[in-house]
Amino acid sequence: MKKDELLLFCKRPFWVRSRIALLVALLSIWLIIFSNATTSEDVKKTCNVDKWWKHSIMYEVYPRSFQDSNGDGIGDLKGIISRLDYFTYLGIDAIWLTPVYKSPMKDFGYDIADFVDIDPLFGDLHDFKELVAEAHNRNIKIIMNFVPNHTSREHNWFNMSCQAIDPYKDYYVWKNGKLMNDGKMGPPNNWLGQFGGSAWTWNSQRNQFYYHAFLKELPDLNFENPKVIEEMKKVLRFWLDLGVDGFRIDAVSNLHEDQRFLDELINDEGSISASKDEFNYLKHVYVRHQPKTITTVTEFVNVIRSYEKCPDTIKAIMIEDYNEVQNLMDYYDKSGADFPYNFDFVGADAKQLGGLGTLKLVDTWMKYMIPPKKSIENDHKSNHSVESSHIIDYSKRWPNWVTSNHDRHRFATRSGENMTDAFHMLILLLPGTPTIYYGGELGMTDIDVPSFSQTQDSFALNMGLERYKLYTRDPERAPMQWDSSPNAGFTTSNSPWLPVNPDYVVKNFQTEKDDKMSHLNIFRALVKLRREKEFRDINIGYGAVNKNIFSFVRKNAEGTKGYFIILNLGREPDYYPLEEHSKGLTPANEPLKVLLTTPSYHPNSAISIGNQINLFHSKEIELNQGLMANRNLSASLNNIHNMADGNKGLRLESGQGIVLAWGSDLPDLL
Numbered sequence: 001m002k003k004d005e006l007l008l009f010c011k012r013p014f015w016v017r018s019r020i021a022l023l024v025a026l027l028s029i030w031l032i033i034f035s036n037a038t039t040s041e042d043v044k045k046t047c048n049v050d051k052w053w054k055h056s057i058m059y060e061v062y063p064r065s066f067q068d069s070n071g072d073g074i075g076d077l078k079g080i081i082s083r084l085d086y087f088t089y090l091g092i093d094a095i096w097l098t099p100v101y102k103s104p105m106k107d108f109g110y111d112i113a114d115f116v117d118i119d120p121l122f123g124d125l126h127d128f129k130e131l132v133a134e135a136h137n138r139n140i141k142i143i144m145n146f147v148p149n150h151t152s153r154e155h156n157w158f159n160m161s162c163q164a165i166d167p168y169k170d171y172y173v174w175k176n177g178k179l180m181n182d183g184k185m186g187p188p189n190n191w192l193g194q195f196g197g198s199a200w201t202w203n204s205q206r207n208q209f210y211y212h213a214f215l216k217e218l219p220d221l222n223f224e225n226p227k228v229i230e231e232m233k234k235v236l237r238f239w240l241d242l243g244v245d246g247f248r249i250d251a252v253s254n255l256h257e258d259q260r261f262l263d264e265l266i267n268d269e270g271s272i273s274a275s276k277d278e279f280n281y282l283k284h285v286y287v288r289h290q291p292k293t294i295t296t297v298t299e300f301v302n303v304i305r306s307y308e309k310c311p312d313t314i315k316a317i318m319i320e321d322y323n324e325v326q327n328l329m330d331y332y333d334k335s336g337a338d339f340p341y342n343f344d345f346v347g348a349d350a351k352q353l354g355g356l357g358t359l360k361l362v363d364t365w366m367k368y369m370i371p372p373k374k375s376i377e378n379d380h381k382s383n384h385s386v387e388s389s390h391i392i393d394y395s396k397r398w399p400n401w402v403t404s405n406h407d408r409h410r411f412a413t414r415s416g417e418n419m420t421d422a423f424h425m426l427i428l429l430l431p432g433t434p435t436i437y438y439g440g441e442l443g444m445t446d447i448d449v450p451s452f453s454q455t456q457d458s459f460a461l462n463m464g465l466e467r468y469k470l471y472t473r474d475p476e477r478a479p480m481q482w483d484s485s486p487n488a489g490f491t492t493s494n495s496p497w498l499p500v501n502p503d504y505v506v507k508n509f510q511t512e513k514d515d516k517m518s519h520l521n522i523f524r525a526l527v528k529l530r531r532e533k534e535f536r537d538i539n540i541g542y543g544a545v546n547k548n549i550f551s552f553v554r555k556n557a558e559g560t561k562g563y564f565i566i567l568n569l570g571r572e573p574d575y576y577p578l579e580e581h582s583k584g585l586t587p588a589n590e591p592l593k594v595l596l597t598t599p600s601y602h603p604n605s606a607i608s609i610g611n612q613i614n615l616f617h618s619k620e621i622e623l624n625q626g627l628m629a630n631r632n633l634s635a636s637l638n639n640i641h642n643m644a645d646g647n648k649g650l651r652l653e654s655g656q657g658i659v660l661a662w663g664s665d666l667p668d669l670l
C-alpha cells in the first residue's frame, strides 16, 4: 500500500476508534499495574515513626470473665464498655480481646461459626462499634484475635464442604481413610490433635476424614487453597473497616500441613510420659511450621498494613506460635508482623527461676534482638552463634514479655503470689512490650480446679476424668475480681460461668485501690515509670545476678540519668553488695534514690521510698551507707558473683524488688 493510501486508510473512523480504544486499554493496564505497584510498595515501605505498640502494654481481656452486664453469668461487650475507665486508671493503652465472634463455644469462641459477627452471648455488632468508639475516645486501642487456622463445625463453609459444594469443596483438609488390618477404615495417618486423640474425624456425608489440629469440633481450613486465603483476608478487611487497631494472629504454626500426609514419628522424649493419644507422643514435623507458614502470614500482614496511614494509623500485629526462639525470628524478618509472642516465661517453672533462671530467659530473647556486636556474650567472647548478623535488619526486632494468658496457669500461682510485684518490675521495665493477663495487676491467682462434672474447658473434658486436671484451663479463666460484693462485682447472677476465687473478698480492685502498696498501685507506678525516656529504647545493662537475684539498669546514653532495678526472684532472702555491683552501672559520686520498692516482707528492712543511698568504700554495707568504687559503663555477665556469701549488702526478701534511680527530674510514682 502506498503512503497516501495508507494515510487515507488510517483516517477511516473505524481505525481511529480502534486506535483510541487500544490507547485507552493500554493506559488502563498501565494504570492498574502502576497502582498495584504503588500499593504493594506502600505495604512494603515501613512507616518511619516510633510505633505506639512498642511503648504500650497489651492487656488481654478474656471477655467471658471480665464483666457481665446482663446477669447471665458470662462477661460481654457492654460489660467491657462499662469498665473502660479502669484501663485509663491503670494507664493501659491497648486491649486485646480474645474471640467474641459467633460461636457454639466448644472452645469458648476459638471455634468460629461466623467470622464477621458477634456472638449474642457477648452482644452484637452495634455493641462492638460502640466499644471501638468509646475505647478510641479514651485513646485505648482495640486488638482483635484473628483465628485463621480453623472454623467451627457449625460454620456454613463446613456445611457446604461436607456436601462437596463448590467453591467450598476444598475449603477444609479432606482425605480418604486407610484400610486397617482388621478390615475397617481407619484415619489417613497417625496424626494427633493438640487436645488429644486422632486429628482426623470421619464425616459420613462426605465419606472422608477431615483434619483438625485441635478438637473435632474445630475443622482445619485448607490453606493450600488460595480461595481460603482470600476469604480470610476479607475477614481482616471487615474488622479493619470497623477501625480495629491490630490483631493477634492465632495458632499460626498450624496453618499448613505437609501435603504428603506421612505418619509422624514417635517422639523419643515425649512418648515416655505421654500415652498414645496424647499430642506429645509424636513428633510434629508434618503438621507444624511448614515452609508456607510465613508466606501465608505475610499475605495477612500485607492486608493489615494496607490500612496503615503513616504516621497516624499504625496497626499492631502479634503472632501466636509456641516455638523455639530462633524459629520465631522469621516472623520479624520475613513476615512483616510486629512480634511473635515470647512465651518463655509462660512455659517456665516459675518457682525455680530465681536470678540465674531469669537471666537465662531474658538473655535468650535479648540476644536475638540486638546485633551480636553489642550483645553480652560477644563482649565476653563466648559462643554467640545466633545468626549471621550482617543479613539481619535488627531494627525490625522488638522484645516482648508475657507471663500469663488464658491457656496457661496464672503466673502468680506458678511463682507464688509474693513474686507478683517483682515480676511486674521485671516485665514492665525490661526493654520491649509486656502483655498482662486480666487481673494480673491485682495479683489474681488461679481458682481450684473445678470437679470434672463442673469442668468447662473442652480440652480438659476431651482428656477425660483421669487426666483432666493436668490439662484444664478453667483455673486461670475465673472472673475478674472487681470488689467484695457477691461474685466480686463480676455478675449479678448467682452462678457465674466459673466460680469466683474466694480470695476476692480481700483481693479486688476496690480494696487494692485504697492500699498504697498493693499489687495494683505498684503496677500503676510501674506503668508510669516505663513512660520515662530511659525505658523507651532497646538497651539494657545487666547487673549482678545470682541464684536468687536478678538486676539490670536502664539509663540514658550519657549515663546521667537511669534506673537500677534489683529483684530477689528466689525462694530465700539474699544480700546484694550494692557497692561492688553498682560499679560501672551507675555514675560515681552520685547517691541513688529509692524510687520504688515492693512492700517489705521483712520487718527489719529499712528500704523505703524516697531514701537516698550514698555509696562509700566499706566492706560492710548497711542501707543508707553502702559503697562506691571505680565505675565504667559496661554492664555485663561478668558481674555474676556469689552474693549470698555472708550478711553483706542490701538485704532483699524473697519476692522483694527495688528500683533505685539517679539523675534529675525523677518521677514521683506513688
Ligand code: BGC
Binding pocket: 107, 110, 111, 214, 218, 250, 251, 320, 406, 407
Ligand atoms: C488459643 C487457645 C485455643 C486454640 C484453638 C489457641 O491459639 O490460644 O485458647 O484453644 O488456639 O483454637
